[in-house]
Amino acid sequence: MPLVSPPEGSNLTPAQLALAEALVAAELGLPDLAEQAGVGESGEIGSSGLIALSRPAVSIQSLVVAGAPVIGVLTNPRTIDVSATIRPALTGGLLGTNYAPLPYLVSYTAGWAAGTLPEGIRQAVLLTAQAGAAAAGRVGIKSESMGPVSRSYTDAASTGTLPADARALLRPWLPTRF
Template identity: 65%
Template sequence: MANLVEAPAGSPLTAEQLASAEALVAARLGMPEGLAERADVGESGEIGSSGLIALGRPAVSIQSLIVAGAPGIGILKTPWVVDVSGMVRPYLTGGFLGTTYARLPYIVTYTTGWTAEALPEAIKQAVLSVAGELAAQEARGGVTQERMGPVSYTYAAPAVAGLSDAALALLQPWLPLRF
């Protein structure tokens, strides 16, 4: 499969480095099948008093939304959250606090994954940044040498285990929600 992100003109980045970088970014975004794997995903659950639906993967678009058995309208607030707060209505129970929200069942179908043309610029830049880090690591050969006084250590540096802070900052809007 072709990479979504291409190296800029004159760049020494290889297709393998770009593919590895895309895989690292996709895994961090909760898309282990890759950035380019477009799929329609369906999820169901109950909407609570917040009126928000947390999605299992980053969404590109909402295909359908059914709330309490009827078509609903929601706003994709972030790639991970659909706002249906306009459909959640309180009802009085006479309890201590007086207001309770009905938990409404929902079914949502959404599209996840991008095409090369639709991939957000920040994600492209994050992939290029990670590919550059991989290229720099390969150029060093993975060997590091340290010397402290009469003692010298030479060892192989581990492979890039995570993404840099700069790449994570670029990916912030698409990172999975943590509760």
């Protein structure tokens, strides 16, 4: 069952919405958009004091840094900031100063329930489903003309990619690069 419902009066089918959700999830690097509690990750925090998550988080259940529970701030769906609560230790001499990485373990809720899906993601799913439905009606057609109006198509939905406007809506949930 798709998380996104078709708008009233729309002819989008549940299968088209499910395919669009799968394409959006793949673009975000996720197996699906559905909520999953207890996702765990571990790694090391460097001098930035930031933890980059592999999935968008909606809440943090627990966060342990160097064996002690700490408080972190979810600054965006894929980044936890712990810089206000921990200070990495310095190692080395004056000219060769480095920060000793601190190990962390985080448990969080990833994905969304139907009523909590962000509007940008919901719109990206609808745009992708509409592009797929439009492409289905013109399979094999790359251009057409009616009187003085000509139109050329690139069927993004049929090639397994998202329309550019849907991709633009997903930017806030894409992985952070450090």
